[in-house]
Amino acid sequence: xxxxxxxxxxxxxxxxxxxxxxxxxxxxxxxxxxxxxxxxxxxxxxxxxxxxxxxxxxxxxxxxxxxxxxxxxxxxxxxxxxxxxxxxxxxxxxxxxxxxxxxxxxxxxxxxxxxxxxxxxxxxxxxxxxxxxxxxxxxxxxxxxxxxxxxxxxxxxxxxxxxxxxxxxxxxxxx
Amino acid sequence: xxxxxxxxxxxxxxxxxxxxxxxxxxxxxxxxxxxxxxxxxxxxxxxxxxxxxxxxxxxxxxxxxxxxxxxxxxxxxxxxxxxxxxxxxxxxxxxxxxxxxxxxxxxxxxxxxxxxxxxxxxxxxxxxxxxxxxxxxxxxxxxxxxxxxxxxxxxxxxxxxxxxxxxxxxxxxxx
Numbered sequence: 001x002x003x004x005x006x007x008x009x010x011x012x013x014x015x016x017x018x019x020x021x022x023x024x025x026x027x028x029x030x031x032x033x034x035x036x037x038x039x040x041x042x043x044x045x046x047x048x049x050x051x052x053x054x055x056x057x058x059x060x061x062x063x064x065x066x067x068x069x070x071x072x073x074x075x076x077x078x079x080x081x082x083x084x085x086x087x088x089x090x091x092x093x094x095x096x097x098x099x100x101x102x103x104x105x106x107x108x109x110x111x112x113x114x115x116x117x118x119x120x121x122x123x124x125x126x127x128x129x130x131x132x133x134x135x136x137x138x139x140x141x142x143x144x145x146x147x148x149x150x151x152x153x154x155x156x157x158x159x160x161x162x163x164x165x166x167x168x169x170x171x172x173x174x175x
Numbered sequence: 176x177x178x179x180x181x182x183x184x185x186x187x188x189x190x191x192x193x194x195x196x197x198x199x200x201x202x203x204x205x206x207x208x209x210x211x212x213x214x215x216x217x218x219x220x221x222x223x224x225x226x227x228x229x230x231x232x233x234x235x236x237x238x239x240x241x242x243x244x245x246x247x248x249x250x251x252x253x254x255x256x257x258x259x260x261x262x263x264x265x266x267x268x269x270x271x272x273x274x275x276x277x278x279x280x281x282x283x284x285x286x287x288x289x290x291x292x293x294x295x296x297x298x299x300x301x302x303x304x305x306x307x308x309x310x311x312x313x314x315x316x317x318x319x320x321x322x323x324x325x326x327x328x329x330x331x332x333x334x335x336x337x338x339x340x341x342x343x344x345x346x347x348x349x350x
Contacts, residue, residue, distance in 0.1 A: 001180040008178035008185065019304065022249060037214050038248050040287055073213050074197060078280035078349040079287055100278065100347055103289075105253035112215055112254055129194065170345060172275055174253040
């Protein structure tokens with residue numbers, strides 16, 4: 001932030017407002033406090049028999065690497081609607097959400113990653129605008145070296161581990 | 176937003192950027208797209224035997240009404256750290272988090288409410304700066320007419336219902 005979005009002044013300073021414990025960007029002209037908070041990444045791990053659906057990214061960052069359908073939750077939608085929307089946009093896949101599967105705080109980028117387990121309703125999926133390819137993978141077929149993010153690798157490992165144990169708890173943690 | 180936080184221009188318009196499906200506030204001067212996304216409310220329902228801890232709000236909105244310890248998740252912390260911080264700030268209470276208890280999309284205010292069940296470690300709690308009082312309530316003692324938010328009422332009802340059933344699943348939904 002270079003200018004105050006309230007009054008347009010460039011007199012922004014980092015300081016600790018009265019009664020607060022953290023440094024905030026504050027406008028010295030109009031006194032507006034500009035809060036910055038983590039964003040929510042909503043997504044879905046679509047599954048079919050012993051396979052999971054991954055998308056090959058057609059956008060940066062990590063162009064050409066594989067990920068789960070997920071993206072920023074928008075105003076005006078619920079977290080489940082966001083997860084289904086992302087699955088539709090990136091993979092043109094219809095899922096029914098089964099359970100909350102992961103909630104991870106991704107510290108480096110100030111994101112909360114909220115992922116549902118989704119049962120694919122059919123195999124009529126194909127790459128959306130943000131994907132180069134969409135494909136089902138069994139555990140043996142996972143392109144481990146070509147996964148886009150650490151959290152995706154964690155998700156995939158959790159899933160096949162849980163699949164062997166026939167139980168899919170909610171995984172909560174941070175990265 | 177009245178001025179572009181990137182270049183200071185007042186030429187902000189709502190439009191649909193190329194490749195996007197939603198209206199965004201865009202600067203006609205520097206082309207910056209200003210995204211707005213839901214915020215995360217992290218909190219805890221502190222419990223002790225057959226009672227829960229509530230805080231009487233010392234701040235607006237809903238000054239003087241009862242709520243659970245909860246507030247905006249901050250950059251640089253995990254969701255669990257945020258829940259424990261809020262519990263400490265508002266009730267000076269130490270809890271050990273037991274499970275994820277509620278994840279609700281609160282549509283009217285574009286918030287995702289993430290609440291953990293927390294076992295109070297001791298009874299050495301007292302009102303923090305944002306609370307007038309902090310008190311343990313059994314089901315019979317709940318001030319139903321003086322709860323601050325609809326989501327608090329939902330939380331309290333869920334809890335005593337689950338308490339009778341001796342099971343505390345994660346409740347997911349929207350309000």
